[in-house]
Amino acid sequence: MKKTIGLLMLPLSAVLLLEFYVFDSHDAVRGTPLPKKVIVVSADNQDEEKGEVLSPSSQRDFSVTEEGEQTLAYQAVIVSTLTSDSKALAHFTNSLKIVLHHDKTRVQREEAPRKGAVYDASFESENPETAMPAVMGFTYRYRDGAFHDVSLLGLQPEHPLNIVPVLLQQLSYYPETHTIAFLDGERTYDYATKGSKVSRTLISDQSASASYDTLSQSDSWLLTIDESGFPMQLENRVSKTLMMENQPLKLDQSITVTPIAAENDVLLLANFSVNANTGYAVFFNRQESEVVVQTPEAFMSTLVVFDRNPNLDTAEILGVYAAEQGLGFVRELMFSENVTDSMRSNIIFSLERSGLAEGEFILSALIEDESIEETDRIRAMMSMVKMGDVNSTVALTALESMLTDDNQVLAQTAMLNIGILGKQNERLTPQVTAFLSEALVSKKDGYLSLLAANNLGSNALDAEVAPYLTSSFSDERQLAAKLLSKNPDMRSQLMTQMLNDSHPSVVRTIATGLDNQEASVALTESYQAKLRHRIEDADVLAPTRDLLFEFLVGHTDESAMNMSLARRVIEMEGVSESTLELANQYLAGKP
Known part of the structure; x- marks a missing residue:
């Protein structure tokens, strides 16, 4: 876990970007894991004997420019946060300024490398001993909205200023669909320009990682361009939730690039020789914890510090010590x-991170201890089931014992965590599946059993879940539909239920689930006829009717029968504005 976290977090100057982007520049980061050693390069001996891309002697004052030439400057601020279970593991704000020498008359054709420079760089995420130049030159090419061939002139690939090509890539846009190569695969974007604004839409994501599973992700990106189409301002928000070694992690990053007044002497101060930037030393933040806990006093003092500034390494050290001291020490x-x-919350979390069977035992004992606060017993449940391979029947037995507790909050929490336990530990999956199968068949608390089955995340219980599609309780039908929609073999039953169910939430869940299946939904003529009949049924609620009509026109080609239905829908009472618009679009041949 430590090593994998390190790969995500180093360098934290771009906790998301530098982890995933790949560039063609010889100086760009290739995603190689940073070594755990200190690289020291003398800054006194810069090699300039291999020639120049753009000679320093050719520098001039760009405040006096030829027609079409200009100096543009930007400030970039990158805020990166890593959290786990709402605990902040890292939070950094990094900033830098970039100046570009740009020629408006040459943006539409290949051009010689142009000059750029970075200055006023401040990186909270990096070791303060890392050499951060006051001004660092680089070269780039620009064509049709995109920066490319960015050269950092020999900068060490581990240096945090390798973020420059990343930022220029983020400031790029393309006239056609464009695929970007990431370390974990490829993503294809479609770019749309409206006036001075450019947005992008993800249309294909072929990414995967062997070190973590992506649970969810979002990426909002808005670029502002000037009248010539040159990038001027960027707002980018990225969020990614991961499951790494049974530990949920959330990565959030915002990138803001704004134009600022150009300082004309910056480019004059930069060196543009081929290897001008080789001499900047790189020091890495120490990854191995120096915390040592061997006494109760050391444990308490470390716990106090950890409570203010938590990190996974210290959590493990605290957890190992507490587990070795035993239940009496923790109580x-x-x-x-x-x-x-x-x-107290951090003590429980540290026991989870201990990776020891003793930690699991102590957590199970806290769960069953009626003298412990309810909140702490719930915390202990949630931590215990996330111990992964460490978990044993001790955890399952503890949770099962809580199901009959008079405290319904504890009993229900235990049931939900049984499902999570089965998902986190494959050795316990068969036992958990058998237990939940009995619970679903008994229908003692159907909704809670369905929630636990959802937490298990397996199709093995679909036979027991299917009867809940016809439950008299809409929340049970809705949850059953959500579970069954993950299994293509249950499509027929779901489509039948869509015709019969009157509750809009259930119908919406079925429609969404069917649309999310890999195989597209094809409606037979017989099923279309049943849908049309259902839509015109006067007893059907208006929201349900809207959903059924949307599903029908979204999965069929134009037909005389469906066109006729669309005309009748427009005349119906209580039809929503969105359904009226959809019906009119369908009639116009644009469903």
């Missing part, structure tokens, strides 16, 4: 007046 801490609520 004493849980009742100590010197231990705050936040500190």
